[in-house]
Amino acid sequence: MTQSTVAEVIADSSDRMQAAGLSFGHASSSSWDEATALVLSVCELPDHIDALGQILSSEQLARIERLLNKRIEARVPLPYLLGQVKFAGRDFLIEPGVVIPRSPIGELIQQRFEPWLAHPPGQIIDLCCGSGCIGIATALMFPDSELTLVDIDPQAVALSAKNVARHGLEERTRVVCSDLWCDVPDQRFDLILTNPPYVDAADMSVLPPEYLHEPALGLAGGDDGLAIVRQILDQFEQRVSAQGLLVGEVGNSASALLRAYPRLPFFWPDLELGGEGVFLLAAEPG
Ligand SMILES: C[S@@+](CC[C@H](N)C(=O)[O-])C[C@H]1O[C@@H](n2cnc3c(N)ncnc32)[C@H](O)[C@@H]1O
Secondary structure, three states: OOOOEHHHHHHHHHHHHHHOOOOOOOOOOOHHHHHHHHHHHHHOOOOOHHHHHOEOOHHHHHHHHHHHHHHHHOOOOHHHHHOEEEEOOEEEEOOOOOOOOOOOHHHHHHOOOOOOOOOOOOEEEEEOOOOOHHHHHHHHHOOOOEEEEEEOOHHHHHHHHHHHHHOOOHHHEEEEEOOOOOOOOOOOEEEEEEOOOOEOHHHHOOOOHHHHHOOHHHOEOOOOOOHHHHHHHHOHHHHEEEEEEEEEEOHHHHHHHHHHOOOOOOEOOOOOOOOOOEEEEEOOOO
16 A cells, blocks of 8 residues: 655645635645645645655545545535634634634734734723634733623624633623624723624625535625624714724625715734734724
8 A cells, every 4th residue: 555645635635625616715725725625634734844754644644535525525624624713813613504614814913913002901892703713812912801702693603602712711701693893791892803704795696616515694795795894883983982993804895885974084014924804993093
């Protein structure tokens, strides 16, 4: 029987994903990235060059083959197959039914939102939290903060609670099942984070098959993509603290947002790791 190394299996898996014409938008940007994540995860190996020469067991090869077939034939996004995903340098549990973490806000989190935050935030809220990834990764950067996670979907709320426990944040986090602000206690926040559903109707009608595995509730933002964003902005002044900041993602709907709110002083930070449509809105502009 021929023996296969990690490097060989990554290369072969990457070639097969490429040949199948898959879409790579779920926490990876290429077939090589995905193949690496698949093989290292199945083999429980670190992302390190020393791992590349290891020989895989027949059980490991069989598991990789099974997952690769599902990825290619059913176009299931890899994080759903693995049950976990990295976001902003942290590991999160993920499951079908909850949108897969991939927001470019992750880059700003790792930079501690510098230089835009005047002070370390005391109260942080993640509206439309999904798996809880944005709020949790942020709260981990600010050890003295308190975190509120909000989603309308009970499955997302339950998964967020698991991720909160996984990162040991139970004592300073509350997870609320709410339609946006409706059931959020009446208070102000220093940092309002949101990656809401913002895909407009035209883009929803041409989503690649991988995205159809995600819940439409987590993606669809109405005709112009702004149905949920408008409701968040409506409450901004009542919910932000004096020197607070809103950080939101609207992706392709950025131009619709600018048309809808020509007077709001949005700032659009450069994103070195890719992605688009992340805006900042300060309570006190300038
Ligand atoms: C694009 S997903 C983002 C999830 C997560 N923040 C992330 O970045 O991976 C949007 C989330 O908004 C939630 N959602 C949709 N409508 C909502 C509403 N009216 N109130 C609260 N959450 C809502 C969905 O259930 C979904 O989890």
